[in-house]
Amino acid sequence: MSICLDSVSMVSMGESIISNISLTVEPGTMNVLLGPTQAGKTTLMRLMAGLDKPTSGRILVDGKDVVGVPVRKRSVAMVYQQFMNYPSLSVYENIASPLRVAKLHADEIDRRVSKAARLLGLESMLDRAPHQLSGGQQQRTAIARAIVKGANLVLLDEPLANLDYKLREELREELPSILNQTGAILVYATAEPLEALLLGGITATLSEGRVIQCGPTPQVYHRPSHIDSARVFSDPPLNEFTASKQAGLLRLGVDVTVPALGRLAEVADGIYTLGFRGDMVRFDTPWPASVSLPGRVTLAEISGSESFVHVETAIGTFVCVERGVSARQPDQPVAMHVDTARMFLFDRAGLPVAIAPDS
């Protein structure tokens, strides 16, 4: 049981939304589509569900092209970002709706609905109407409806985006175990890298209608196949700067040169783009081989478990992540050390430079 998109493209109102995507999704793991808004995540899911038809390309379910098959006949379930429920039906009827259509026996419906309701903590509100529920409970009802059907493909389109912060955290904890029990192909779209890391077995990074990279989540995170993939998978945003390497020296910007140490030493001369995430930086104590830059703190944002420290240097402002609560004060001078062992090195085309990354 697998779904394969074979060079699928989609043009709407003259604008290419999906350009030549080939992607295969299998059951048994959570497939995450990670990308900023407008990257084409929702369109891709609507194509898989059959709600829209691709302009070109095929959608194969177990090798058979299903582009012509109406949604009704496909075994698919979907959860929308705007927690969609039938306003005129009770929570029980909302969850039971796909089973009613399939004309299952009443107590079979009852059994499956109460099982799904128990999984999502909705036992006490089965006779209420959706508008009487909180946002979180409405979304749980929609998820219950999606899993009760036992569809082969379950699509979740940024289901947690509109929920309160703590609710989002709770559902993120529960969702993997709930969904994996269904045995269906799971496709989960999100714009938050943290959700991909938490949920994703397989992650595909998307940007402007193209799949940049697809693979096991830790591998996509730690070894991006293109700078765009690294940018999509970084929150706070990826820190970047260009550098030209000549004879052991790195020229950054007009008058800033640093020694090329560690991996950077082994690379051929030329123009590169160096990228690093907030946690690849340390203040005060340098790494075994690091790119060190003097800078000035412009802003320190405490978010509880982590702090985001904005450091302005000669070649740009970067965001560094410190564990716990940062004591950095604005305008405080600081020495910033970037770990060359873990930072990314891209050539001008955005492709990673082929040297043996050891992390």
Added chain:
Amino acid sequence: MARITLDGIAHRYDTRSQSAALKRLNHVWQHGRAYALLGPSGCGKTTLLNIISGLIMPSEGRVLFDEKDVTQLPTERRNIAQVFQFPVIYDTMSVAENLAFPLKNRGIDRRAVKARVAEVADLLGLTRDLSRRARNLTAEAKQRVSLGRGLVRSDVAAILFDEPLTVIDPSLKWQLRSKLKAVHRALDLLMIYVTHDQVEALTFADEVVVMKDGSVLQVATPTRLFEQPEHTFVGYFIGSPGMNLVAAEVDGHVAHVAGQAIELGARYPKLAAGSTKLGFRPDYTFLVADGSGVPVQIRRMEDLGRRRLARVALGPHEIFATVPHDVPIAGEQAHLAIRQDRLFVYAHDELVSGDRR
């Protein structure tokens, strides 16, 4: 304008319902400081904001601006400005006219208005868009215009924010947040910010007011809220994932959790088992390789990129612990070490202070 004082404020939307929207509260908001009202939906934070702004007359208590009692005064006579959940701008006007509008209404002469508008536009990064029609800006830029309408007024007492990032695109929230922080540093203004998102609250505010079911649980700096929550809900709500809370029996130096003894590092009176909990953050709980510490079973590993978390079982309780980079994980057994200065005891959900002699 020194401060805003809430004296015995409480509010109930309709007298019949027994649940008060806002329970009794006394608090002083100092001028020039940034406060965040943080709590889940329905905790009363918006009600509190609307009482300060004058949209709602509180059932009891008084609102004082410095020494003046403004409880009965409508919003426009309280000299406050507000940024709403969605951008509230005058579509027919340009950005410059939007910013000048409050001053023009107050009859301030054109030259002073022009200067003030230019100054605030520069602070908010709107200088390039001054002549553009406000309707065509992005939602994020519109919120800055809405904020600008408050900042142009030199006499404004406080700026209130009602979840201003709600409709902003996630990738742009980042910019607006740091812009608000920069504005706060540049201007000596009292700012009160309502949100359910802890990151927004902690990054923006000097002091965070954590609320639940209409009552204020703790008012403290982000650091203190994170490092010493005075209520189990505050511990749970701040930090991602929240504080581990396990039922425990406490006597003197030692606490017993699911049959395991845990050194407390402070002396506590004897506390009944039913209502006593031990609280410790995953950030200060580490898996250790050398076998010392509390034995636990590993349920699941979570690799969050820049940190690794382990979901472990301590008896019936499932808690989170940080996995240091250099600690290899083999099999299901592991041991926990908890920093004693970040290990707290709660009775009836309230922090109990032990003496650390």
Added chain:
Amino acid sequence: MVDVLPRASVSVARSRPRSFTLRRGSGLLPKLGFAVYLVALMLPICWLINMSLRSNEEIMSTLAFWPHHPSLEKYYYILNDPTWIHAFGVSLTYVAINTVISVTAALPAAYAFNRYHFIGDKYLFFWLLSNLMAPAAVYAMPFFNLYYAIGLFDTVWAVALAHCLFNVPVAVWILEGFVAGVPREIDEMAAIDGYSFPRFFIRIFVPLIANGIGVTAFFCFMFSWVEQLLATTLTATDALPFAAVMSRSYSVSGMDWSLLAAAGVLTMIPGAVVIWFVRNHIAKGFALGRV
């Protein structure tokens, strides 16, 4: 009206419903102005009721706001007179037929207009609007010939079908407004759940716009009930509507003003009663669903 609003929509602070004093400077003047307007609006209607309770002689002799010795005589006369009863019966019949035809035909069309693009959809939607706006006078003569030719002249069906000219477009436009209120995701969700289109339309979609259908039925009823030109042109004897009977009563028995007034009052009752049930959506109905 469906209330599935995305979370990012406005959550209006829950506080006492503010009277219009919220709008500064709206003290006494607007209240006074509003009261004057309301009196001016009610005066003619009260004058009609006043006339209907007085005899012709009293009407002609004295100009009085209160009837000296009011009597329901004219009402009894109308409610027992066979021609009047027949006239009201005929009017109610063709209005009911027209309403049923218009709403049933318009329901699927409104859904199609809102949910799909199809060849000529914009022009068709405009053509409906232009028919809705067409002067009935233009059609008086052609309808007269047409229904005479097909043998439907002087029957309730003639008027019912003739009123479709503007009532079907009214129904389509108002219903399209209500269909737009239901998010398209609900249709998709039903398709994903396995609903076939007819089953979805009847079991899920129609209940969602039930009050929209109610309002549309009210407006079809009302526009057909108030129309006079076509109703009188297309009828002669056995399908004579009340409007025609009223206009005939000018010439035959001289100016029987109190009878006319009583008949007038009776025609107001159906509309006034039914509107109470759709009062929350009156504006959307009158605005052809565009508000």
Added chain:
Amino acid sequence: MTEKPFNNRAWLMVAPVFALVLFSALLPMMTVVNYSVQDSLGQNQFFWNGDAWFRDLLNPSTEIGARFADALLRNLSFSLVALAIEVPLGIAVALSLPRGGWAVGPVLVVIALPMLIPWNVVGTIWQIFSRADIGLFGAALTGLGLHYNVTQEPISAWCTIVVIDVWHWTPLVILLTYAGLRAIPDAFYQAARIDAASRWATFVNIELPKLQKVLVIVVLLRFMQTFMIYTEPFVVTGGGPGSATTFLSIDLVKIALGQVDLGPAAAMSLVYNLITLTLCWIFFTIMMQLDRRRYA
């Protein structure tokens, strides 16, 4: 908001409406076109008359042309005057209505009453109401010393029709404007008050822009209805005195059913319809533009 799918199967759902309206509109229109290009010798003999009727109609020097031009002018001026009174009055009353509370429901029903009254009954009411001897309105005016007589004085007749139309249809403007005002989120009023905006500034900068779409609809509906008014003037003044209140519809019915001059009547019908069609197209495009912006 995903783009609407293109699907010609939708024609199946539109077919019943298309058939019904076609039957009511096209067949009659064919007969009108048929008559408009022929002349008759009486007793049903017709001969081709080409565009003669149209040329006469549009040539004010001919008898029919002058009559058409007068009626058109009279109707347009009536529409404009009626609109000029109703729209501002409607907005003013809408603004003075209470924003919420229990009173709104009943008040809106009372305001809507005039629109529920059959048009001929409205005519009857005012026919009585405006008589100097037995009507309050007539008596009041004559009481004020105005020589007011609906049946003899052209100006009195014309003004009475305007007053009737204002009384009859201003509620439409009120209801739609009120609905538009209610759709304005509360936050805008708070912001205006915080900015110390005067009542007038709040109206011009917040309410009016937000009412733009509703007001386009109001002007469209009201202009079209006044442009095709028939029943009230017919009942109250019968188009008189003389031709003071003979608007287009009344004149058309007089020619068609009164004098039974089929040719001129048909030509006039077509031209009349064409004018409404063009005006309707202008409003339709504006309204669809506003709708699209709402979705954009």
